[in-house]
Amino acid sequence: MYLSRIQINPARRGGRKLLGSPQAMHAAVLASFPQDDAERGRVLWRVDQDAHRSRLYVVSRPAPDFAHIVEQAGWQTTQDTWAVRPYGTLLDRLRPGQTWRFRLTANPSRTHEGKRLGHVTVSQQQEWFLSRTKGWGFTVPEHDGVPDVVVHDRRTDRFRRGAGTVTIAKASFDGVLNITDVDALRAALVAGLGPAKGYGCGLLTLAPQGRP
Template sequence: MYLSRIQINPARRGARKLLGSPQAMHAAVLASFPQSDEERGRVLWRVDRDGPRTWVYVVSAPAPDFAHVVEQAGWPTTQSTWAVRSYEPLLERLAAGQEWAFRLTANPTHTREGKRYAHVTVAQQLDWLLTRTAGWGFDVRGRDDARDLVVHDRRVDRFPRSGRTVTIAKATFDGVLTVVDPDALRAAMTHGVGPAKGYGCGLLTLAASA
């Protein structure tokens, strides 16, 4: 498995096209792999906006080649703006009891009468996350049972697909988690969580906790 990231230049026309359409970004990410769909397997991606910088993170089984994305939407003369690294060392390190900072952009939804509806309030979105963390192998309640968790960058993406408008409500969660089941957490990190994985949702990443 590989964890990759590429810095996007929002001032470029190609970047604005990708950032404005999850479908266009999805196509650009998949074009980074020469393998067939079956050989490539699930590819997860997420757009992060951290201050003035915009990054696309990608988790995949094969290693990607971002040359075309750099040419279209990045800085073609600056090689340090993208990197591809093996994910295995981090995945193998996971152990019960560890604490990690995490980020997840998700599409919090619920099903009613066979139809899927988005959760639209912060409280609903937080509850959506908290009722699912056990199945994903972690907990976000600290030693004093205080939740170190915030939800931000809440937005609704709309784009045309096959003659209809697709609507995806997104929310980004930042917090600190405690590993409970390392195998379940590895599965969540490599296969994604929740719906709309093809459109920038479901990628859970970890970082050292301060």
């Protein structure tokens, strides 16, 4: 398994296309692997954006080759175009009782009469997340009764697929977690959390306490 990071240049036309279209980004990510679906397995990705940079994170079984993304949408003049690291190093470090900072972009939603409906309020999205953490192998500590998680970057993506329109409610979650079940957390880190994994949801990343 590998955890990869690549910088996307929003000043370039190709960068704007990828950042503005989950379908285009999904296709670009999958094009980074020559393997067929069975050999490649599940690929998770997430875009983190702030005022200064846009980064694409990818978790995959085989190592990716992002040369085509750099050529069309990356920063060709910098050395730090992309980085690929073995994911097992992190997975092997996890132990019950450890505390980590986390980030997740997810599709908080429910199924009603066969249709997936997105949660739209902050309280709904936070409850969706907190009600599932035990199954994902961790808890979120509270301070004065308030969970240590912030819901931000809430948005709705809409795009055409075939003859229909796909609507995905997204929210990002930043906070602190305590590991309760290492095997469950490792499975969540590898397989992803929640629905819409093909469109930039479900990739949970961890960082040591104190590191941004």
